[in-house]
Amino acid sequence: MRHNRHAIFATIAASTLVFGGLAATSAHAAPAKAESLYAPSALVLTVAQGEDPLTATVQRAVTLTCAPSAEGTHPAPEAACKELESVGGRFTQLARTMPDRMCTRQWNPVVITAHGVWHGKRITFSTTYGNACELAGSMNDSAVYSF
Secondary structure (H helix, E strand, O other): OHHHHHHHHHHHHHHHHHHHHHHHHHHHHOOOOOOOOOOOEEEEEEEEEOOOOOOOEEEEEEEEEEEOOOEOOOOOHHHHHHHHHHOOOOHHHHOOOOOOOOOOOOOOOEEEEEEEEEOOEEEEEEEEEOOHHHHHHHOOOOOOOOO
Protein backbone atom coordinates (compact mmCIF):
# COMPACT_ATOMS: atom_id res chain seq x y z
CA MET A 1 0.00 0.00 0.00
CA ARG A 2 2.90 2.23 0.80
CA HIS A 3 4.31 1.88 -2.69
CA ASN A 4 0.91 2.65 -4.18
CA ARG A 5 0.68 5.97 -2.33
CA HIS A 6 4.11 6.97 -3.59
CA ALA A 7 3.19 5.85 -7.08
CA ILE A 8 -0.05 7.83 -7.00
CA PHE A 9 1.74 10.90 -5.65
CA ALA A 10 4.46 10.57 -8.31
CA THR A 11 1.81 10.22 -11.04
CA ILE A 12 -0.07 13.30 -9.83
CA ALA A 13 3.14 15.32 -9.56
CA ALA A 14 4.26 14.26 -13.04
CA SER A 15 0.83 15.01 -14.50
CA THR A 16 0.86 18.43 -12.91
CA LEU A 17 4.25 19.20 -14.39
CA VAL A 18 3.34 17.90 -17.83
CA PHE A 19 -0.08 19.57 -18.03
CA GLY A 20 1.22 22.71 -16.33
CA GLY A 21 4.03 22.83 -18.85
CA LEU A 22 1.59 22.36 -21.71
CA ALA A 23 -0.63 25.12 -20.38
CA ALA A 24 2.31 27.46 -20.03
CA THR A 25 3.58 26.50 -23.48
CA SER A 26 0.18 26.97 -25.11
CA ALA A 27 -0.23 30.37 -23.47
CA HIS A 28 3.08 31.49 -24.92
CA ALA A 29 2.41 29.90 -28.29
CA ALA A 30 -0.89 31.68 -28.84
CA PRO A 31 -0.73 33.86 -31.96
CA ALA A 32 -0.63 37.61 -31.40
CA LYS A 33 -3.75 39.60 -32.13
CA ALA A 34 -3.90 40.97 -35.64
CA GLU A 35 -3.13 44.66 -35.80
CA SER A 36 -5.77 46.99 -37.18
CA LEU A 37 -5.58 47.79 -40.86
CA TYR A 38 -6.27 51.42 -40.00
CA ALA A 39 -3.96 53.90 -38.34
CA PRO A 40 -5.67 55.03 -35.13
CA SER A 41 -7.56 58.31 -35.08
CA ALA A 42 -8.91 59.02 -31.61
CA LEU A 43 -9.29 62.48 -30.11
CA VAL A 44 -10.54 64.32 -27.05
CA LEU A 45 -12.05 67.70 -27.95
CA THR A 46 -12.76 70.38 -25.35
CA VAL A 47 -14.27 73.83 -25.03
CA ALA A 48 -12.98 75.61 -21.94
CA GLN A 49 -13.40 78.97 -20.21
CA GLY A 50 -10.10 80.80 -19.90
CA GLU A 51 -7.15 81.99 -21.88
CA ASP A 52 -4.58 79.27 -21.26
CA PRO A 53 -5.42 75.72 -22.41
CA LEU A 54 -3.48 74.30 -19.45
CA THR A 55 -5.45 76.19 -16.80
CA ALA A 56 -8.82 76.88 -18.46
CA THR A 57 -11.94 75.34 -16.92
CA VAL A 58 -13.36 72.69 -19.25
CA GLN A 59 -17.04 73.33 -19.93
CA ARG A 60 -17.65 70.62 -22.53
CA ALA A 61 -15.63 67.64 -23.72
CA VAL A 62 -16.25 64.80 -26.16
CA THR A 63 -14.38 61.86 -27.60
CA LEU A 64 -14.12 61.29 -31.32
CA THR A 65 -12.76 58.17 -33.00
CA CYS A 66 -12.53 58.23 -36.79
CA ALA A 67 -10.72 55.00 -37.64
CA PRO A 68 -11.70 52.35 -38.24
CA SER A 69 -15.19 53.81 -37.86
CA ALA A 70 -16.67 57.12 -36.74
CA GLU A 71 -17.84 56.92 -33.13
CA GLY A 72 -17.44 58.41 -29.67
CA THR A 73 -19.42 60.76 -27.45
CA HIS A 74 -19.40 63.46 -30.14
CA PRO A 75 -23.03 64.11 -31.21
CA ALA A 76 -22.18 63.85 -34.94
CA PRO A 77 -19.08 61.67 -35.27
CA GLU A 78 -19.52 60.89 -38.99
CA ALA A 79 -19.78 64.58 -39.96
CA ALA A 80 -16.89 65.59 -37.68
CA CYS A 81 -14.62 62.84 -39.05
CA LYS A 82 -15.52 63.74 -42.63
CA GLU A 83 -14.71 67.41 -41.94
CA LEU A 84 -11.37 66.52 -40.30
CA GLU A 85 -10.53 64.23 -43.20
CA SER A 86 -11.22 67.06 -45.67
CA VAL A 87 -8.52 69.21 -44.01
CA GLY A 88 -6.11 66.35 -43.41
CA GLY A 89 -6.55 66.57 -39.63
CA ARG A 90 -5.15 70.13 -39.57
CA PHE A 91 -7.25 71.84 -36.92
CA THR A 92 -5.78 75.22 -37.90
CA GLN A 93 -7.72 74.90 -41.16
CA LEU A 94 -10.98 74.68 -39.18
CA ALA A 95 -10.30 77.42 -36.63
CA ARG A 96 -10.73 80.71 -38.43
CA THR A 97 -9.39 83.67 -36.51
CA MET A 98 -11.93 86.19 -37.85
CA PRO A 99 -15.56 85.40 -36.97
CA ASP A 100 -18.24 85.50 -39.67
CA ARG A 101 -20.50 87.53 -37.40
CA MET A 102 -20.39 90.76 -35.45
CA CYS A 103 -19.37 90.22 -31.82
CA THR A 104 -18.81 92.53 -28.89
CA ARG A 105 -15.21 93.14 -27.90
CA GLN A 106 -15.82 91.82 -24.39
CA TRP A 107 -12.80 89.84 -23.14
CA ASN A 108 -14.15 86.58 -21.76
CA PRO A 109 -11.74 84.07 -23.34
CA VAL A 110 -12.74 80.64 -24.53
CA VAL A 111 -10.19 78.03 -25.59
CA ILE A 112 -10.76 74.97 -27.76
CA THR A 113 -8.42 71.99 -27.69
CA ALA A 114 -7.83 68.71 -29.45
CA HIS A 115 -5.56 66.02 -28.03
CA GLY A 116 -4.96 62.53 -29.31
CA VAL A 117 -3.92 60.71 -32.44
CA TRP A 118 -4.80 61.45 -36.06
CA HIS A 119 -3.89 58.73 -38.57
CA GLY A 120 -1.31 57.38 -36.16
CA LYS A 121 0.36 60.72 -35.43
CA ARG A 122 0.14 62.47 -32.05
CA ILE A 123 -1.56 65.86 -32.18
CA THR A 124 -2.06 68.66 -29.69
CA PHE A 125 -4.03 71.71 -30.78
CA SER A 126 -5.47 74.71 -29.00
CA THR A 127 -6.63 78.18 -29.92
CA THR A 128 -8.17 80.95 -27.84
CA TYR A 129 -11.06 83.22 -28.80
CA GLY A 130 -11.94 86.50 -27.11
CA ASN A 131 -15.41 85.27 -26.17
CA ALA A 132 -18.02 82.65 -27.00
CA CYS A 133 -19.47 84.78 -29.81
CA GLU A 134 -16.11 84.81 -31.59
CA LEU A 135 -15.80 81.06 -31.17
CA ALA A 136 -19.29 80.46 -32.57
CA GLY A 137 -18.65 82.81 -35.50
CA SER A 138 -15.30 81.23 -36.28
CA MET A 139 -16.65 77.70 -36.14
CA ASN A 140 -19.79 78.51 -38.12
CA ASP A 141 -20.98 75.34 -39.86
CA SER A 142 -18.13 73.30 -38.37
CA ALA A 143 -19.20 69.86 -37.22
CA VAL A 144 -16.01 69.20 -35.22
CA TYR A 145 -16.70 71.69 -32.42
CA SER A 146 -20.51 71.52 -32.55
CA PHE A 147 -21.08 69.90 -29.19
